[in-house]
Amino acid sequence: MHVLLDNTDLFLRGFVGTVTLTGLSALLALTVGTLLAVCRVSPVPPLRALGTAAVTVLCNTPLTLLFFAVTLGLPMLGLSRLSYFCLAVLTLGCYTSAFVCEALRSGVNTVETGQAEAARSLGMSFPQTVFLIVLPQAGRAVVPPVGSLLITLTKNSALAGGFSVYELFSTEKTLVENGYAILTVFAWISAAYLLLISCISGVFRLLEHRLSVVR
Amino acid sequence: MTSVLFDTRGPRARRRHAIYSVVVVGGVAALLTYVFLRLLDAGQFTAAMWQMFSYEGVQRRILAGILDTVKAFLLGVAFSLVLGILFATTRLSVHRLVSVPATVLVEFFRAMPLLIMIFALYNTAWLRSSVTAIGGSLRDHLGGPGSWLAATFASPTLWALVIGIALYNGAAQAEILRAGALAVPRGQREAAVALGMRKGQLMRAVVIPQAVRSMLPSIMSQIVVTLKDTSLGFIITYEELLYAGKLLAQNTATPTGYPYIPVLLVVGPCYIGMCLLLSTAARRLASLNGRTATAPIRREKGLLRRR
Numbered sequence: 001m002h003v004l005l006d007n008t009d010l011f012l013r014g015f016v017g018t019v020t021l022t023g024l025s026a027l028l029a030l031t032v033g034t035l036l037a038v039c040r041v042s043p044v045p046p047l048r049a050l051g052t053a054a055v056t057v058l059c060n061t062p063l064t065l066l067f068f069a070v071t072l073g074l075p076m077l078g079l080s081r082l083s084y085f086c087l088a089v090l091t092l093g094c095y096t097s098a099f100v101c102e103a104l105r106s107g108v109n110t111v112e113t114g115q116a117e118a119a120r121s122l123g124m125s126f127p128q129t130v131f132l133i134v135l136p137q138a139g140r141a142v143v144p145p146v147g148s149l150l151i152t153l154t155k156n157s158a159l160a161g162g163f164s165v166y167e168l169f170s171t172e173k174t175l176v177e178n179g180y181a182i183l184t185v186f187a188w189i190s191a192a193y194l195l196l197i198s199c200i201s202g203v204f205r206l207l208e209h210r211l212s213v214v215r
Numbered sequence: 216m217t218s219v220l221f222d223t224r225g226p227r228a229r230r231r232h233a234i235y236s237v238v239v240v241g242g243v244a245a246l247l248t249y250v251f252l253r254l255l256d257a258g259q260f261t262a263a264m265w266q267m268f269s270y271e272g273v274q275r276r277i278l279a280g281i282l283d284t285v286k287a288f289l290l291g292v293a294f295s296l297v298l299g300i301l302f303a304t305t306r307l308s309v310h311r312l313v314s315v316p317a318t319v320l321v322e323f324f325r326a327m328p329l330l331i332m333i334f335a336l337y338n339t340a341w342l343r344s345s346v347t348a349i350g351g352s353l354r355d356h357l358g359g360p361g362s363w364l365a366a367t368f369a370s371p372t373l374w375a376l377v378i379g380i381a382l383y384n385g386a387a388q389a390e391i392l393r394a395g396a397l398a399v400p401r402g403q404r405e406a407a408v409a410l411g412m413r414k415g416q417l418m419r420a421v422v423i424p425q426a427v428r429s430m431l432p433s434i435m436s437q438i439v440v441t442l443k444d445t446s447l448g449f450i451i452t453y454e455e456l457l458y459a460g461k462l463l464a465q466n467t468a469t470p471t472g473y474p475y476i477p478v479l480l481v482v483g484p485c486y487i488g489m490c491l492l493l494s495t496a497a498r499r500l501a502s503l504n505g506r507t508a509t510a511p512i513r514r515e516k517g518l519l520r521r522r
Contacts, residue, residue, distance in 0.1 A: 041519070043221045044232050046239040060439075060490035062446035065457055065483055072475045077253045109519045116219045116518055126221040134220065134518065151326075158328035162450040169330055176338050186335040190327055197326050 003184045007175060014171030015192055021088060021157045021167055022196075026150050028093025033100025038130055040105060051101070058098035063156055067091050067163050088160035096153045103145045107138035140211045147204030151197050168192055219518050258471030265477050267467050280459030281485060286367070287376050287445045287455060292438055294381035299388025303426075304418055306393055324386035330447050333379035337451040342378075343371040372453040376445065384441045391433045395426030435497030442490055456482055 004011060039051035058066075070091045074082065082090075111134050119129040161169030168189055175185045224232065254260060267273045305317035324332075336342055350369025353361040399422050407417045427434065449457045460482035464475045 041218065041220055043218070043224065043228075044235045044239065046236045046243075050239060050243065056491070057487065060443075060487050060494055061483075062443040062457075062486055062490070064446035064449045065486050068449075068457060068461075069479055069483060072479065076257050076259070076476065077250060105519070111518050113219050113518060120222055129220055155326075155328035158330040159447070159450070162330070169328070169334070172331060172334060176334075182335055182338045186331070189331055190323075193328060193331070194323075194326055 003175065003180050004188050007171075010171050010174060011188065011192065013166060014168040014189075015196075017165065017167035017170070018154070018157055018192075018196065021085070021092065021160055021165065022150075022154045024089045025092035025096065025157065026153055028089060029096035029100050029149075029153065030146075032093060032097035033104060034135065036097060036101035037104040037108070038135075040101065041108060041130070043126055055098045055101050058095055059102070061095070063091075063095055063159055064162075066095055067159060071163050084160075084164040088157075088163060088165045092153060092157055092160065095156070096149060099149050099152075100146060103142045103149060104135070104138055106145075107142035108134055110141045111137045143204060143208045143211055147201060147208070150204070151200055154196055154200060155193070254476060257476075258469075259474075259476040261469070261471055263469040264471065264474040267463065267474070268477070268481060273463060276459055276463060277456070277481065277485070280454065280456035280482075281489075283373075283453070283459070284445050284448075284455040284486075284489070287373060287380070287448060287453065288442050290373075290377045291380035291384065291441050291445065294377060295384035295388055295441060298381055298385025299392055300423065302385060302389030303392035303396060304423075306389065307396060307418075309414070321386045321389050324382045325390065327383065329379055329383045329444055330450060332383065333375055333447055333451055336375035336379055337372060339375075342375060346371045346374050370453075372448065372451055375451060376448045376453050379447075380441060380444050384437060384444065387437050387440075388434060391430050391437060392423070392426050394433075395430035396422050398429060399425045432497070432501035435500055436494070439490060439494045439497060442493055446486065456486055 036051050036054060039047045040055070042048060042051075067088070071084065071087050074087060074090070115133055115137065116129055119133040124133070157167060158169040161167050161173065172185055172189045176182055222228075258264070302317055302321050305313050306321060308314045308317070346369055350365040353365040353369065355361070357364065403421055403425065404417060407421045412420065445455055446457055448455045449461070452458060454462075460478040461475075464473050464478040467474055
């Protein structure tokens, strides 16, 4: 217990770091993921190819490699004023967006064919069909998988601690360097993650309950 | 291609889409050119930066990095599958004394970030001392093959990585297997019981084989995740491909800085290629499995089907 009480500020800083990192990258991932999904079902062939290529590459890149590439590469491309935190949000967001895109695409598949046909027969264009008719229904269908993607994102955000962002993994590293017993530190850090993850899964269970489509 | 989501294109839509296509292709080309020019400007494509890749020593170290990645991956997969079967069967056990602890363990390992676990294992004193001790005794008692074994496997970082991967992915595989076991039709179990099989036999001979078969796609994609997880060894300085690359870049000073980008351009495709190869194989296996098992033909249904 004294490990936690003596280092409340470190734990708090790490916890807040993990929460903001996860929250911001989740927003980015959901936005980019939706756009990628729209690209992948769009009528313009190069857009479809672009979406497919992006998803294939991102899904098959280890997150560590992506972190390494972004933190070294982007500053060299003229974005040198971005902080390590921004770079980590970008990395985590883009990585997760590929999985969000795949989830949404399978959600699109659960929407009944008649819905899109009705939209088209009303004279709706492709953006109207997708954004007003298909995606709202697809989004509701994929609440549980997106929830588990966000839980994975929370766990993946620990990697940012290895690339100069302060979050819970950095707290673990600092405390170990300060000579605390690893098992105690690990127990407290894991308690923090368990708290965070049970919150997310609770929220998503609520959302699933509220948003589920009766078919 | 046509789809349910949009009308068959008329002449105007075709013209509009042609313009969009040009814009998209042009945009991507412009972005790539910009990236290339910036890197050229930063001196990343000078001969001095790339020369090191022609040395045999450097090539050998990259190859060693690939081999170390594959080593951690194979050990991780083997242990995670064993643990997965163990966790799944204990979680499905009718004895609550067995199933409750298994449930708690699986849920805990699934919720933990892998990196946090690996780092904790890496800093565990007894893991280091026992790995070193085992390495020493292998060297003392087995002679030549023993020292080869010790040199290849007796590294604390390797085992911190492998044990972490095995626990995390083992819990994930256990959940996949459990879902598969629960999906095995009830008649199968009842038939096995009627034949007088014991609980262990029922699991081994009837339930697990069918669960593995129906869950093969998910198991394979979890194995791809395992391969990607080996790159976490980078953080605890296990010498896998990425870390080997970083060391190479750090040890080569050129007039325009350290060659991080060239190393990334060599090592990155190696890593992505390995993952791509494995996930393609996984998809092949899944479609093969789908054809021989239950569904005769797999076709896209719903909105994504082609008209």
